[in-house]
Amino acid sequence: MRHLSRVWGFAALLVATLFAGSVAHADGWREGAPMTTARAFAGGALLGDDLYVIGGGSTSGPRSLTEIYDTLGNIWRAAAALPVGLEQFGIAVDNNKIYVAGGYKVTTEDEETAETESNSVWIFDLSLGAWVAGPAMPAPRVGLSLASVGGKIYAIGGKGPNAERIFVFDPDKNQWSIARSSLPAPRSDSAVVVVGGEIYVIGGAIGNVATARVDIFNPATGAWRAGPALPAARGGHVAAVLDGKIHVTGGQSIHPPKTYPDHFVLTPGGAWSKAAPLPTPRHGSVAAATHGKFFVIGGSPGAGVYSVFTASDVVDVYTAK
Secondary structure (H helix, E strand, O other), X not given: OEEOOOOHHHHHHHHHHHHHOOOOOOOOEEEOOOOOOOOEOOEEEEEXXXXXXXOOEOOOOOEOOEEXXXXXXXXXXXXXXXXXXXXXXXXXXXXXXXEEEOOEEEEEEOOEEEEEEOOOEEEEEOOOOEEEEEOXXXXXXXXXXXXXXXOEEEEEXXXXXXXXXXXXXXXXXXXXXXXXXXXXXXXXXXXXXXEOOEEEEEEEEEOOEEEEEEEEEEOOOOEEEEEOOOOOOEEOOEEEEEOOEEEEEOOEEOOOOEEOOOEEEEOOOOOEEEOOOOOOOOEOOEEXXXXXXXXXXOOEOOOXXXXXXXXXXXXXXXXXX
């Protein structure tokens, strides 16, 4: 359980952190239309040309807000809100539906408000334009990732009971199961992408310590193999696949509290290289790639306990040369 009380005495330091973290736009990056509401720890789902930005954290707790960014028109519009406020959840798209699982939600007990870990599942059906409840995960998780492969959805990593286990949702059967294989080096706040039917679990946090390891899961065989480690340990970074290459940017470390602008690129089967850094260092963002562009939205330039006070509305767009 995570209490919602906030330490407002940090305000002056947070302002300094925000401005100290700002850098000029680098080659390849441009600024898109900002979100209407600054948010960190939201979820992002790409349906066609529309990037849905869902939920997220605020000083008053998890939000239910949903907005859509038109990646071609560079404009925002409203969409159906989540039935509950959530942050740090997993999100994936399968068969024109958005799946949201786990995360922190607000609960009230003995007149005290707190954020508690959730195992709830919400499904947005584009044809209905509405959210419906799905079967709950086998256990609550926060800081997890969802990945859609072969018509099934895999819940990987995060914090919660038996967090090394992989939960598998079958939309056709409308039920969860638990995979035989477990996540090596269980961790939260990883970046996860799917390439060639395999799931790449990139970096993340083991407790409060960031890791650079990359683990690759083949759902067809249930086997894991090691991938090339990130050039630097990260947690809370984002990733997307652009023109067959994995782009990773942002992230944070807790000790010391710091956010990063680094932008790493991996060609599967090759090695990591560096690309133009993210203009504003931050973590807890939303990312997607489409039409030759890598979009990084929102997040927080403040690390650790400063994150909720420094939520960003920034949209940065990278075009590879």
